[in-house]
Amino acid sequence: xxxxxxxxxxxxxxxxxxxxxxxxxxxxxxxxxxxxxxxxxxxxxxxxxxxxxxxxxxxxxxxxxxxxxxxxxxxxxxxxxxxxxxxxxxxxxxxxxxxxxxxxxxxxxxxxxxxxxxxxxxxxxxxxxxxxxxxxxxxxxxxxxxxxxxxxxxxxxxxxxxxxxxxxxxxxxxxxxxxxxxxxxxxxxxxxxxxxxxxxxxxxxxxxxxxxxxxxxxxxxxxxxxxxxxxxxxxxxxxxxxxxxxxxxxxxxxxxxxxxxxxxxxxxxxxxxxxxxxxxxxxxxxxxxxxxxxxxxxxxxxxxxxxxxxxxxxxxxxxxxxxxxxxxxxxxxxxxxxxxxxxxxxxxxxxxxxxxxxxxxxxxxxxxxxxxxxxxxxxxxxxxxxxxxxxxxxxxxxxxxxxxxxxxxxxxxxxxxxxxxxxxxxxxxxxxxxxxxxxxxxxxxxxxxxxxxxxxxxxxxxxxxxxxxxxxxxxxxxxxxxxxxxxxxxxxxxxxxxxxxxxxxxxxxxxxxxxxxxxxxxxxxxxxxxxxxxxxxxxxxxxxxxxxxxxxxxxxxxxxxxxxxxxxxxxxxxxxxxxxxxxxxxxxxxxxxxxxxxxxxxxxxxxxxxxxxxxxxxxxxxxxxxxxxxxxxxxxxxxxxxxxxxxxxxxxxxxxxxxxxxxxxxxxxxxxxxxxxxxxxxxxxxxxxxxxxxxxxxxxxxxxxxxxxxxxxxxxxxxxxxxxxxxxxxxxxxxxxxxxxxxxxxxxxxxxxxxxxxxxx
Amino acid sequence: xxxxxxxxxxxxxxxxxxxxxxxxxxxxxxxxxxxxxxxxxxxxxxxxxxxxxxxxxxxxxxxxxxxxxxxxxxxxxxxxxxxxxxxxxxxxxxxxxxxxxxxxxxxxxxxxxxxxxxxxxxxxxxxxxxxxxxxxxxxxxxxxxxxxxxxxxxxxxxxxxxxxxxxxxxxxxxxxxxxxxxxxxxxxxxxxxxx
Numbered sequence: 001x002x003x004x005x006x007x008x009x010x011x012x013x014x015x016x017x018x019x020x021x022x023x024x025x026x027x028x029x030x031x032x033x034x035x036x037x038x039x040x041x042x043x044x045x046x047x048x049x050x051x052x053x054x055x056x057x058x059x060x061x062x063x064x065x066x067x068x069x070x071x072x073x074x075x076x077x078x079x080x081x082x083x084x085x086x087x088x089x090x091x092x093x094x095x096x097x098x099x100x101x102x103x104x105x106x107x108x109x110x111x112x113x114x115x116x117x118x119x120x121x122x123x124x125x126x127x128x129x130x131x132x133x134x135x136x137x138x139x140x141x142x143x144x145x146x147x148x149x150x151x152x153x154x155x156x157x158x159x160x161x162x163x164x165x166x167x168x169x170x171x172x173x174x175x176x177x178x179x180x181x182x183x184x185x186x187x188x189x190x191x192x193x194x195x196x197x198x199x200x201x202x203x204x205x206x207x208x209x210x211x212x213x214x215x216x217x218x219x220x221x222x223x224x225x226x227x228x229x230x231x232x233x234x235x236x237x238x239x240x241x242x243x244x245x246x247x248x249x250x251x252x253x254x255x256x257x258x259x260x261x262x263x264x265x266x267x268x269x270x271x272x273x274x275x276x277x278x279x280x281x282x283x284x285x286x287x288x289x290x291x292x293x294x295x296x297x298x299x300x301x302x303x304x305x306x307x308x309x310x311x312x313x314x315x316x317x318x319x320x321x322x323x324x325x326x327x328x329x330x331x332x333x334x335x336x337x338x339x340x341x342x343x344x345x346x347x348x349x350x351x352x353x354x355x356x357x358x359x360x361x362x363x364x365x366x367x368x369x370x371x372x373x374x375x376x377x378x379x380x381x382x383x384x385x386x387x388x389x390x391x392x393x394x395x396x397x398x399x400x401x402x403x404x405x406x407x408x409x410x411x412x413x414x415x416x417x418x419x420x421x422x423x424x425x426x427x428x429x430x431x432x433x434x435x436x437x438x439x440x441x442x443x444x445x446x447x448x449x450x451x452x453x454x455x456x457x458x459x460x461x462x463x464x465x466x467x468x469x470x471x472x473x474x475x476x477x478x479x480x481x482x483x484x485x486x487x488x489x490x491x492x493x494x495x496x497x498x499x500x501x502x503x504x505x506x507x508x509x510x511x512x513x514x515x516x517x518x519x520x521x522x523x524x525x526x527x528x529x530x531x532x533x534x535x536x537x538x539x540x541x542x543x544x545x546x547x548x549x550x551x552x553x554x555x556x557x558x559x560x561x562x563x564x565x566x567x568x569x570x571x572x573x574x575x576x577x578x579x580x581x582x583x584x585x586x587x588x589x590x591x592x593x594x595x596x597x598x599x600x601x602x603x604x605x606x607x608x609x610x611x612x613x614x615x616x617x618x619x620x621x622x623x624x625x626x627x628x629x630x631x632x633x634x635x636x637x638x639x640x641x642x643x644x645x646x647x648x649x650x651x652x653x654x655x656x657x658x659x660x661x662x663x664x665x666x667x668x669x670x671x672x673x674x675x676x677x678x679x680x681x682x683x684x685x686x687x688x689x690x691x692x693x694x695x696x697x698x699x700x701x702x703x704x705x706x707x708x709x710x711x712x713x714x715x716x717x718x719x720x721x722x723x724x725x726x727x728x729x730x731x732x733x734x735x736x737x738x739x740x741x742x743x744x745x746x747x748x749x750x751x752x753x754x755x756x757x758x759x760x761x
Numbered sequence: 762x763x764x765x766x767x768x769x770x771x772x773x774x775x776x777x778x779x780x781x782x783x784x785x786x787x788x789x790x791x792x793x794x795x796x797x798x799x800x801x802x803x804x805x806x807x808x809x810x811x812x813x814x815x816x817x818x819x820x821x822x823x824x825x826x827x828x829x830x831x832x833x834x835x836x837x838x839x840x841x842x843x844x845x846x847x848x849x850x851x852x853x854x855x856x857x858x859x860x861x862x863x864x865x866x867x868x869x870x871x872x873x874x875x876x877x878x879x880x881x882x883x884x885x886x887x888x889x890x891x892x893x894x895x896x897x898x899x900x901x902x903x904x905x906x907x908x909x910x911x912x913x914x915x916x917x918x919x920x921x922x923x924x925x926x927x928x929x930x931x932x933x934x935x936x937x938x939x940x941x942x943x944x945x946x947x948x949x950x951x952x953x954x955x956x
Contacts, residue, residue, distance in 0.1 A: 058803060092819070114925075122813070470809075
């Protein structure tokens with residue numbers, strides 16, 4: 001690819017940490033071995049993932065062009081060289097770059113700009129875990145790219161793969177008035193302690209860690225992490241000690257889990273060894289074969305938090321002492337920040353540039369240090385250009401000591417701006433298109449990459465987020481204040497990278513059949529909580545065609561403004577009104593017209609291609625007949641919805657039972673495609689489903705494998721047990737996913753004409 | 762100095778009347794119908810970004826885009842793969858690609874190319890640092906090439922001296938020849954140019 005690649009290899013970077021360079025050299029060797037056929041593709045795939053080199057949509061060499069699926073004739077296709085299962089070597093990929101706790105400096109922004117220009121598509125993208133991502137990267141270019149990052153102290157090591165991912169942290173740490181103390185040095189110490197540590201190399205799945213300085217704000221999102229640490233202080237023997245309230249087993253993903261309290265106080269001296277012990281227990285006992293059950297949340301749920309704690313305590317006791325556990329504590333202030341410019345007040349008599357007041361209202365965070373502010377740069381969909389990155393580096397150098405952080409809502413903040421400089425900073429940002437107001441409001445929408453670049457994307461999350469942002473921004477000045485502060489988050493599929501569970505209005509991509517077409521939809525998820533570190537999760541109320549989601553937002557926010565009680569938050573409003581009413585409000589939007597009546601619904605946002613999953617022809621007899629199976633799946637959805645209502649009403653046993661029955665209804669519908677007269681007996685349905693759809697893998701998802709079928713079979717095994725609130729909640733979540741999977745499976749059956757003897761055994 | 766990774770950007774004459782959103786569909790059609798010599802992979806839409814890369818047609822050997830960097834809309838060709846041949850041949854290859862695409866867009870769609878101005882970028886800071894030395898070394902090659910391209914018409918070129926930028930050459934001609942005319946005057950390319 002790049003002509004300069006061999007030259008970067010010979011370049012000496014004195015500023016690069018030696019271990020970073022050694023790691024890159026190892027990776028380069030592996031690339032050569034793979035090219036020579038001396039390294040297994042699966043092993044290579046995991047290895048490149050652990051260097052942050054991720055797959056991207058169409059890297060199997062196939063792309064639907066709106067009419068047919070085209071083979072993309074990459075040169076390497078002829079040699080059958082792959083970089084993983086079904087992943088063509090020459091196909092462009094994504095490179096994720098770790099940014100521990102979001103901390104960056106101007107030089108790093110400039111290198112990011114150079115890399116985006118030279119290797120990517122002139123865009124750098126901030127993710128929901130404070131990383132940067134570059135897209136459309138050729139794998140042969142990655143070692144040079146990694147070297148250039150290493151030259152400014154950045155690494156991609158363990159940015160993907162089954163390892164400890166980027167450790168995130170509140171971007172206001174150290175300047176926030178509600179924090180116990182600055183968690184930055186702890187996040188930093190843990191990052192570099194765990195990076196490449198032998199005890200984290202044998203995980204069955206990824207492990208995500210977050211730090212927060214307080215309980216109440218959203219910034220750290222501790223509750224949705226595999227391990228979360230909230231800084232707390234305690235008086236011990238008359239001395240104030242720093243420590244952490246430690247949580248484990250949280251996570252969004254397909255079925256969200258709230259983290260469980262592991263310990264209410266882990267001293268600063270014990271933070272690193274305790275994390276090491278947790279890692280060792282996870283590596284030893286975590287699921288390895290079934291990826292879908294391999295996150296630590298499943299291990300914690302399976303063992304129970306008390307047993308998990310006991311095992312970790314036991315493991316901690318036998319760990320060999322490591323001086324790194326506490327060495328960093330003697331130099332805790334090394335990352336302390338200082339202002340560049342003297343503190344000052346915002347001048348009252350200086351003329352304010354157009355747009356300043358709105359920007360000031362939403363994008364300024366008052367630091368605990370008097371007369372200093374943290375300024376948020378609201379990035380559209382997390383995207384920023386190379387020239388904007390350089391301009392931002394200049395602004396950071398002019399007004400601060402280079403104190404920059406990325407945020408989990410895909411923005412960038414500049415810390416330590418003197419209030420006296422705010423007008424100048426605004427003007428400088430505005431000049432390069434970075435002065436948009438609305439940070440943290442309804443227009444500041446978070447989205448995962450979705451179908452734009454992600455292999456798993458079902459619907460165009462970025463397309464939807466962009467459209468919603470455009471529409472809401474057009475009327476932002478007239479929006480009711482109650483609506484302004486709502487959060488919208490969009491994921492392209494059930495995997496929750498857009499964090500849709502913890503927003504007021506969340507959406508995740510699904511699809512539905514209509515005649516011989518597949519239609520992009522989004523499930524509407526309501527009632528999640530962004531504050532309190534992602535305090536509670538929303539639930540899906542129904543799938544709506546993607547093109548009608550703006551109307552959903554319009555109706556829901558309109559009803560909220562019209563009927564909210566004084567001081568009532570959106571989540572409380574949804575709970576009070578109830579899901580039955582809410583569902584009625586959007587019910588007409590779920591009905592699909594035929595393709596001829598409205599073809600626009602059969603494409604996705606920002607994608608001109610007709611949305612369809614493949615080679616299904618439009619048969620003369622297809623018509624718009626609603627089949628038995630579609631009715632059956634509809635019945636399953638209805639039961640799942642009733643289960644949600646029961647959950648809202650705290651009837652946990654009933655919720656769990658209904659959720660199970662809805663799953664059974666969904667899979668029975670599929671069984672009936674092969675065995676129409678299957679008895680309505682729970683055991684028999686499970687047995688028939690297992691042999692016909694699960695064991696044969698017909699029900700399996702291309703990426704999630706047998707996960708959804710397993711949800712149903714496990715629910716069947718436990719169907720006579722009682723349900724705790726947590727279990728009921730989880731069962732309802734699982735039911736929704738099983739039904740989605742049944743829809744997909746039914747679509748596949750139609751597509752492949754895989755139905756066998758519709759009315760016989 | 763063996764130049765590689767040439768980017769060429771011709772500005773759009775009528776940016777205000779171009780419906781950029783429609784190019785998502787147009788570029789998708791290009792993938793469907795294999796409209797370029799290069800293998801095309803995907804369309805990337807960055808119209809939401811201020812002065813950004815606009816709407817991109819991502820290819821294996823090269824990308825095409827309606828690029829809005831610095832607020833100036835243009836048709837940008839970004840050669841990603843290396844090439845063989847002389848510098849003149851490689852410049853000719855990049856110009857042929859972008860002018861051919863420009864011709865199609867002018868004929869079939871709503872944009873007009875401004876041939877009086879063109880920007881050439883060498884997209885590799887290691888090989889082509891943005892220095893006076895690089896400029897001096899490459900100047901004769903550029904002069905030879907543009908002499909032929911503009912077929913005797915007057916033109917000037919200037920290096921962008923912002924040190925953090927890539928090596929960028931801004932070329933301005935007195936006349937505005939048609940894209941057909943520019944294509945006719947491109948130097949011939951040997952078969953072996955593509956690596």
